[in-house]
Amino acid sequence: MSRAAAMTAAPDTPRNATGLKALLRHGAFVISDNPVTGLSFALFVALALIAIFGPWIAPHDAFASNTAAALQKPSLHHLFGTDQLGRDIFSRVLVATRLDMTIAIASVALVFALGGVAGIAAGYFGGWTDRVVGRVSDTIMAFPLFVLAMGIVAALGNTVTNIVIATAIINFPLYARLARAEANIRREAGFVQAARLTGNSDWRILLMQILPNILPLMMVQMSLTMGYAILNAAGLSFIGLGVRPPTPEWGIMVAEGASFIASGEWWIAVFPGLSLMLAVFCFNLLGDGLRDIVDPQRRT
Amino acid sequence: MSNQTTNPPLLDIDDVTIEFSTRRGIVRAVEKVSFSVAKGETLALVGESGSGKSVTSYAAMRILDRAGRIAEGSIVYSGMRLAELSEAEMRDLRGREMSMIFQNPRAALNPIRPIGVQIADVLVRHARATSRDAKEKAIAALEEVRIANAAERYNAYPFELSGGMCQRVVIALALACQPQLLIADEPTTGLDVTTQKAVMDLVVELTKQRDMSTILITHDLGLAAAYCDRVAVMEKGKLVETALAADIFAHPQHPYTRRLMRATPRLDSTLRALLPESDERAEVETHLAQPASDVILSIEGLTKEYPRIDRTNPLLKLVGKAAPAPEPFKAVGGIDFRIRRGESVGLVGESGCGKSTTSMMLMRLIDPTSGRIIFAGEDISATPARDFACHPKRGKLQMVFQDPTESLNPRYTAARAIADPILRLGAPMKSAALRARCEELARLVGLPLELLDRLPHQLSGGQKARIGIARAIALDPDLVVLDEPTAALDVSVQAVVLNLLHDLKQRSGMSYLFVSHDLNVVRLLCDRVIVMRAGQIVEQGPTEQVLSAPASDYTRALLEAIPHPPAQDHAA
């Protein structure tokens, strides 16, 4: 700790309030201190609502084609215009939210469970567990990640489930390494040694002492990788993997609009692309904000 | 020494206030501080953590970080008002007129630049050398701080040198351009006591030889007394007292200075004398008049070896050219000692001597390579460390850790931390009874009850130390290992914690193994002392005997290296 920090932190003036209340208050403080985090949280809530209620709020049928109304510019009737088959892009963008979010959440939840458990076990027990997890992570990291995802989906078959699996696999090293490093530094920490002295078994220490201290960091990681997972899934469907037309999905909609952009029909690709961007941006900002909340160094 | 009246001061700090802008608004780190340093004088700036002593010196060099600024007052160096100088002029002064050495010397050097080149950089910068003779002069500077084979070391990197050696390099760097003023910011904190003596002797010799002025920033009154002409005492950003070194120890004027003086252990201190005068606590009734004769812990031939890392190139290994596996490193090389019931034994040595490894082994946190640990008549080394959590003796063998912050789970409240051993190892208890027991323990260690529901980050260092102690004694252990329990604490807090430990032992009759590098503290608390070096026991015996008439040269060297504040004038 620097001298100046030692000065300002005033270590001998204990503060009031504990636990959840303090955390909430700190969260409120962070949001008011950094309105961007508040904004991203609001955006996240909006995204979640659209994902749940999208099909019901969509003004048009997302699948109904109408060649007579093809390639119409954005108007009051078709907010985002229509595509080459005359489908309403606004409705398709709304409906697509659920699929994109589901892919991202499912893959992140999967990798959170697998990578988290493997990493914590590797960091705490060391030895062969560590070597196996390390070797698996290294092998995955030896590939350019998007390319590996392409190879996996190509091999396993062109389905949404396989996109989820591929996205989880390429994120595995990130989670495993983070959890491993955090578990490893805590393995010899004073409070873990103290827990051993007070008669806690290894598993108890792992669950009661180490896991709760790592979890917040993993949550931050989750939020940050959500954005990456969305990008990755959209990229795969952009090159024709996973989601197939006519299913509305942001990546594939951008791909459909790509051939029209050079001739000036920009709205087909731009609106799904913007939604994609907004969603990723939201998760990245949220991750940064969460890190501020979780980081005890910044907690006052 | 008393020439500061005739000479104009080299550095004059007048009414200086320093502010930092933080998230919680402006914080005044230093308030209206005034002192001066005469030419050739050595001034000690003494205070506990957070007293603003380092910040003041940074302001003198004008190297405060971005958030800090000098709000009021003036700093005059050799007739120049520093506030009026441009940044370029200031840069010319730094290193050439005034330099600084720091705590943690290894971090103070650029890790990826050869040390000699770093000195050459400074020499060339201040036109003390040209690029042609810079190397030669840098080697000469290294030789002056007694670095052997300076020419070879010129190309060494900081990570290849020991901590003491790095501090010599930092000194060489600071003195390379023959400055007039040296500011030494805790230059020996974290170094072993023998290294500390060597470094301080070197600094004093070089500065006296060049008639330089020195400001020594330290928390250690002993160091200040041993090496400085005058002492300035700071408390919470304010200067409370300045006086000649001899005077301030004999007749401290300010109440804070008096408290600080009392709290610093010295040759003739007693535990009670460390506490503030107002704290008139009675001697606790002794549980056992004399340490009983029965042995609670017996260590026989305890050894711990670590394999050395095999650095052979794996490609060479593939073709079968690997060198034979290197000899394992013996952290502890077959030691024997005993602790009797109710006895307090000090385990002393410098870093790397194996004292921590020993305590971890007998705590059954790591497995010894060989040897036996007989605790209360049972060979507990037979149970592997990983299964020892369930051993019936677990609760009787406890430990207080060095770093009070790190040894508490940041997500457990104080009460939960204290209750942990009872929940795991104690008899099943109703929650009300458990709470009552926690409160009883908190009272025992002097932790205010309203703090029991706080999380560690809401508590001070001393309060966290008390929680660690309460947790260790929750199950009425027979033996508690105290691993440098006060090393991370300020002296005034240390005084209170040492007294607390002493009282607890008197009350319950447990035994202590007190692991420490500080012989002064060991002297206060321990009946017997064991001195370790390089994994071996050098000497052991009754504390009085070992410390007043050491049998081994090593113990003598250790004792001589400790700087002592002069005995206090009891009339004061």
Next chain:
Amino acid sequence: MLQTALKRIAASVPSLVGVVIVTFLLTRVLPGDTASYFAGPAATPEAIAEIRQKLGLDQSLPVQFWNYIGDLVHGNFGLSLTTGQPVVNEIAARLPASAELTLAGLILALVIALPLGIVAALRQGSWVDHVCRVVATAGVSLPVFFTGLLFVYAFYFLLGWAPAPLGRLDVFASAPPTVTGFYLIDSLIARDFATFRATLAQLALPAITLAVFSLAPIARITRASMLAVLGSEFIRTARAAGLEPSTIVIRYALRNALLPIVTTLGMVFSFLLGANVLVEKVFAWPGIGSYAVEALIASDYAPVQGFVLAMAILYVFLNLCIDLLYGVIDPRVRIEA
């Protein structure tokens, strides 16, 4: 130094082995039965069995793995179904196009991101710092294929500054004589400045697209590591010794800050090689990425696997270079080896 290099090379062997095993496994879990797939939909069971035998698919897994390695050693990545050409030849022919694009994107990103990150760290809280933070967050949020399309719309359709997004050269120009395979360099060697300009015009948009994408992580880590180094104790020592700001920033701070930046380059390469596939599709760039995408659409799997393996080997090699570079900068790695 040689010792270190050898050690690093040895350390990349397990990665290579892992890559080969994974790609082998991926060929084994191909959708459906590989033999019947190769035989076509109308094949008789006998014909399928024959093909199975011919491909060695009737043998045990270890034998197949052994054969697979044998094939790789001989540079045999299989045949493309659609073109009938050996995959390895096609990849080799298309690699320079991808390499030229990726390198151009990377160099552009470095040229912008490094100074941006450094200035942002030096002037913390200034407008440069804010620009850097926006770039760092926005850059990673942009889907690379989407930015590419936006650029096409803006610079080709609206402004007309850029040529049509149809490959490395427009249809009427002829490629320069091949020396390096990089059109920019080859056209300079041939002193054909018209081709050089045409190449540059075609390369600009896709390269900028890639650069925008990889800029963010580089700028972010540059800023963060410069800030960390500038706050470290040895910088305080250097300041206390009165060294010039230029010396402190470049010789002391930047060289130390380069260490995490170089490490991040590994991740940046991973991003770039993946983004390359998408950018090539958007700009109809005749590289190995669009080759793989075309094969994917045609359900032609040998080129896809060849592509994955080639990219992985390339990436292992790039990481090896990064490791060696790290060793050059950091004496601790060099000496402890």
